[in-house]
Amino acid sequence: MRTAKDFFAPLAVGAPAPLREIPARPSRAIHFFDPGNEKMAAKVPAMVGTVDVLLGNLEDAVKAENKEKSRLGLVKIGQEVDFGPTQFWTRINSLDSPWVLDDLTTLVPAIGDKLDVIMVPKVQGAEDIHYIDRLLAQLEAKAGITKPIQVHAILETARGVANIEEICAASPRMQGLSLGPADLAADRRMKTTRVGGGHPGYLVRQDPTDGDIEGLRTTYQQDLWHYTIARMVDACAMHGIYPYYGPFGDIKDVVACEDQFRNAFLLGCVGAWSLHPVQIKIANKVFSPSVEDVKHARRVIAAMGDGTGAVMLDGKMEDDASVKQCKVMVALADELAAIDPDLKAAYDAITLD
Ligand SMILES: CC(=O)SCCNC(=O)CCNC(=O)[C@H](O)C(C)(C)COP(=O)(O)OP(=O)(O)OC[C@H]1O[C@@H](n2cnc3c(N)ncnc32)[C@H](O)[C@@H]1OP(=O)(O)O
Numbered sequence: 001m002r003t004a005k006d007f008f009a010p011l012a013v014g015a016p017a018p019l020r021e022i023p024a025r026p027s028r029a030i031h032f033f034d035p036g037n038e039k040m041a042a043k044v045p046a047m048v049g050t051v052d053v054l055l056g057n058l059e060d061a062v063k064a065e066n067k068e069k070s071r072l073g074l075v076k077i078g079q080e081v082d083f084g085p086t087q088f089w090t091r092i093n094s095l096d097s098p099w100v101l102d103d104l105t106t107l108v109p110a111i112g113d114k115l116d117v118i119m120v121p122k123v124q125g126a127e128d129i130h131y132i133d134r135l136l137a138q139l140e141a142k143a144g145i146t147k148p149i150q151v152h153a154i155l156e157t158a159r160g161v162a163n164i165e166e167i168c169a170a171s172p173r174m175q176g177l178s179l180g181p182a183d184l185a186a187d188r189r190m191k192t193t194r195v196g197g198g199h200p201g202y203l204v205r206q207d208p209t210d211g212d213i214e215g216l217r218t219t220y221q222q223d224l225w226h227y228t229i230a231r232m233v234d235a236c237a238m239h240g241i242y243p244y245y246g247p248f249g250d251i252k253d254v255v256a257c258e259d260q261f262r263n264a265f266l267l268g269c270v271g272a273w274s275l276h277p278v279q280i281k282i283a284n285k286v287f288s289p290s291v292e293d294v295k296h297a298r299r300v301i302a303a304m305g306d307g308t309g310a311v312m313l314d315g316k317m318e319d320d321a322s323v324k325q326c327k328v329m330v331a332l333a334d335e336l337a338a339i340d341p342d343l344k345a346a347y348d349a350i351t352l353d
């Protein structure tokens with residue numbers, strides 16, 4: 001176990017000092033692209049500024065024979081593109097794969113000064129983060145990188161879920177967690193074959209009453225991912241890092257995608273993955289507080305004065321706790337307004353009546 005005094009010490013001589021606090025940078029959509037796919041790669045420069053995070057994916061969805069092509073494609077993009085306000089992330093191959101060492105030893109020297117976050121798939125426990133942490137420090141020191149690269153873990157194994165707190169606490173590099181519903185479903189032996197989202201068979205049915213016709217008893221579809229997302233949100237909040245919903249594979253079902261993203265937003269996630277350009281707009285909308293919510297939050301804050309006591313507003317009680325909820329909403333709106341001119345205009349136009 002690393003002691004408190006060692007926790008923020010660099011893990012290699014010459015590596016940059018770890019961050020003491022993970023910055024709250026907007027990351028409503030983490031947009032995945034395959035850097036080895038010429039069509040997708042060509043679109044990346046024009047996507048800068050339209051999405052909060054651009055992530056070059058090297059893991060699943062990249063064929064084994066294309067791993068090297070994608071890795072080299074990512075280096076080229078990292079060297080040539082000016083990412084401006086958009087974060088630049090990558091998802092490396094999993095730690096038990098034959099490709100991950102080449103991913104890290106190629107990417108860090110070549111574009112380590114551009115990469116904000118490395119997403120690590122199939123993280124099982126703190127030992128996986130410790131391995132990455134030390135290796136990154138060695139590579140950063142060798143390459144003379146001055147800003148520590150942050151680490152994001154995908155929660156997609158039963159062991160990873162069981163070890164969630166130790167994963168979050170394993171390194172000051174830890175930036176956040178994403179839910180990986182496809183791999184997690186396989187690892188848990190769940191019986192859904194979908195990439196995220198709900199399932200019509202996972203439901204509760206209204207109780208029978210005398211005289212009911214069986215087919216008319218109402219059913220309510222339930223959320224397969226509620227438990228894991230809630231665990232993830234608590235673990236991340238406890239450690240000052242950020243939780244994200246992961247992929248929604250039914251690209252054509254934009255309505256259900258929006259619902260899944262909104263559930264995650266309401267539970268405390270800061271963003272979700274986008275697998276196709278159409279999902280960027282959905283994430284940007286859902287993970288930005290609505291004008292109505294911001295207006296309400298500002299009214300409560302104004303009505304609460306020094307933030308203590310209780311007041312009635314529109315027939316509802318507001319007090320020390322609800323004003324804190326409102327401050328969460330306003331803080332997020334302010335962060336997003338700083339990078340999104342349309343949102344800024346919408347929030348600036350709010351008048352408190
Ligand atoms: C479980 C997990 O691990 S999820 C994470 C791993 N999976 C991924 O990263 C998948 C990423 N996305 C994709 O590979 C693709 O979007 C697919 C395969 C789902 C669909 O691709 P297509 O069938 O080409 O979609 P579609 O025909 O609608 O594409 C329209 C245009 O958008 C482009 N496009 C599609 N997806 C992306 C993307 N993620 N980024 C940038 N451009 C994209 C296509 O190249 C196409 O360009 P064109 O108009 O110049 O021909």
Ligand SMILES: O=CC(=O)O
Pocket residue numbers: 060154156179180181182183184246247
């Ligand atoms: O990597 C993502 C997943 O759902 O698996």
Ligand SMILES: [Mg+2]
Pocket residue numbers: 060121156180182183
């Ligand atoms: Mg996965």
